[in-house]
Amino acid sequence: MFVREMSNEECRGLLARLGFGRLATVNQNQPYIVPIYFGYRDEHLYGFTTFGRKVEWMRANPLASVEVDEVVSHFHWSSVVVLGLYQELPDTPRYRDLRLEAQLLLEKKALWWQTAYAVNQARGGSYPVDALFYRIRINEITGRKAMPDTVESSVGLSSAARPAREE
Amino acid sequence: MFVREMSNEECRGLLARLGFGRLATVNQNQPYIVPIYFGYRDEHLYGFTTFGRKVEWMRANPLASVEVDEVVSHFHWSSVVVLGLYQELPDTPRYRDLRLEAQLLLEKKALWWQTAYAVNQARGGSYPVDALFYRIRINEITGRKAMPDTVESSVGLSSAARPAREE
Numbered sequence: 001m002f003v004r005e006m007s008n009e010e011c012r013g014l015l016a017r018l019g020f021g022r023l024a025t026v027n028q029n030q031p032y033i034v035p036i037y038f039g040y041r042d043e044h045l046y047g048f049t050t051f052g053r054k055v056e057w058m059r060a061n062p063l064a065s066v067e068v069d070e071v072v073s074h075f076h077w078s079s080v081v082v083l084g085l086y087q088e089l090p091d092t093p094r095y096r097d098l099r100l101e102a103q104l105l106l107e108k109k110a111l112w113w114q115t116a117y118a119v120n121q122a123r124g125g126s127y128p129v130d131a132l133f134y135r136i137r138i139n140e141i142t143g144r145k146a147m148p149d150t151v152e153s154s155v156g157l158s159s160a161a162r163p164a165r166e167e
Numbered sequence: 168m169f170v171r172e173m174s175n176e177e178c179r180g181l182l183a184r185l186g187f188g189r190l191a192t193v194n195q196n197q198p199y200i201v202p203i204y205f206g207y208r209d210e211h212l213y214g215f216t217t218f219g220r221k222v223e224w225m226r227a228n229p230l231a232s233v234e235v236d237e238v239v240s241h242f243h244w245s246s247v248v249v250l251g252l253y254q255e256l257p258d259t260p261r262y263r264d265l266r267l268e269a270q271l272l273l274e275k276k277a278l279w280w281q282t283a284y285a286v287n288q289a290r291g292g293s294y295p296v297d298a299l300f301y302r303i304r305i306n307e308i309t310g311r312k313a314m315p316d317t318v319e320s321s322v323g324l325s326s327a328a329r330p331a332r333e334e
Contacts (some may be wrong), residue, residue, distance in 0.1 A: 024191035031191035031198045033234035035246050067189055067200035068204055077204050144250035 001075045006143030011080045014068055014143065015040040016079075019109045021068035023084075023136075025057040035149050039105025040065070044135040045082065046102035051130040058086035060091065075148035095133075102133045104132040168242045173310030178247045179312065182207040186276045191241055192224040192253075194240035199224065200278065205233070205274025211302040218297040225253035231303050235259035242315035243268045251303040262300075266278075284294075 006014075023036045034054050038045040049055060058064055064086050069079040082122055089095045089102060190203045201221055205212040212233055216222060218292075225231055229252050236246040256269060258260045 022189050023202055024232065026193050026196050026198045029193050029196075029228050029232045030250060031249065032187055033194045033200060033232045033248055035234070037238050052175045052324045055169050061196050065191065065198040065200045069200070071299040081200055083197060083199065133283045 001146050001148055003144055003146045006078065006080065006145050008141065010078075010145070011141045011143040012040070014070065014078055014080045015045065015082070015141075018068045018070060021066050023054060024065040024067075026061050026063060027057045037106065037109050038136075039102065039106050039108065041101070043138050045069070045084070045138070046133070046135045047104050048102065048131065048133055051132065055088075055132065055134070058134075060089070060102050062086035066136060068165055073148070075146060078126045078143060078145045080141065080143035082136065083140040084138050087135050087137060089133040089135060098135070102135065112113055168313050168315060170311055170313045173245065173247065173312050175308065177245075177312070178308045178310040179245045181237065181245055181247045181251070182212065182308075184238060185235045189297070190221060190231050190235075190304065191232040193228050193230060194222045194224040201232070204276050205303075207276065208272055210305050212251070212305070213272050213300070213302045215269065215273055215300055222255075222267065222299065222301070224256070225301075228333065229253040233303060234245065240315070241273060242313060245310060247308065247310035249305050250307040251304065251305050254304060256300040256301050265302070266300050269302065308321070 006009045020035070020037055021038060022033050024031050024033045032053060036049070040046070062085050064084050066084065067079065071077040083106040089099050091099070105149060118162055140166070186206060187202070187318050191198050191200045193199070199220060203214055203216070205214045207213070231253050232293050233249040233251065234246065236244060236269055238244040256266050258266070
């Protein structure tokens with residue numbers, strides 16, 4: 001297996017294509033990770049969520065991190081890490097265009113609203129009272145890509161080392 | 168889709184079964200996420216890595232978070248989040264038994280050592296000079312599980328909504 005750094009363009013290509021990853025937030029030096037759906041354009045990741053621990057923490061400390069990865073097999077994967085800044089997009093005239101952009105980007109992902117909705121129902125809440133749009137401004141982006149070497153390529157064809165995800 | 172909290176036993180069952188997730192670390196309120204392989208037993212997650220940003224940050228601030236998830240389809244997934252404390256397992260007589268336990272747990276995961284090795288090679292390093300064992304003590308563990316409702320179950324059988332991961 002060879003591992004190499006991904007170019008900026010490769011990193012952004014993965015963000016645009018996947019739209020699913022993990023978000024880390026921090027409170028008093030304690031990190032916390034949750035899975036998220038997001039839409040990507042230019043310098044921002046756009047998301048939709050209900051109010052909870054991650055929003056509470058990012059309101060107090062807007063520094064955030066998002067990681068996405070694509071695993072074809074143990075020898076063949078890509079992982080991109082974003083360091084960024086949280087910004088809420090409230091339901092006011094000033095943010096109308098940005099909220100619309102967030103919604104248009106997220107609508108490319110099937111059922112993007114449903115997780116926030118269902119989690120809220122599990123808490124006994126109602127939709128969409130405490131649902132909100134937000135975005136993460138990208139401050140730093142890095143990525144690594146692993147490719148199989150020639151021996152692993154042949155091993156990878158056997159059933160013993162079949163891809164972790166087959167689509 | 169229904170979302171519910173997972174029991175402590177269900178959360179630990181997922182940690183034991185998956186052995187792959189994401190680790191978040193923090194430096195000066197900035198979180199950082201990386202994918203990791205780990206072994207789980209009792210109150211600890213055991214890992215193996217080469218020296219880099221995440222180790223540097225956890226040496227300065229041992230508070231960490233690990234997330235694992237299993238996605239069968241958009242409507243059917245589980246996600247577990249651990250908040251915990253980093254502890255390094257140095258190559259000294261005092262830590263010999265713990266390092267052996269870490270190695271035995273990790274050996275159940277095929278090729279667990281290879282990612283650390285390959286990333287190190289990409290940096291021009293040599294194995295195993297700066298490779299190290301560590302563990303995360305579990306302080307808090309929570310999980311959520313989503314299940315399809317009756318309508319989604321039937322939709323889930325169509326090709327339009329096939330599982331994101333088929334194995």
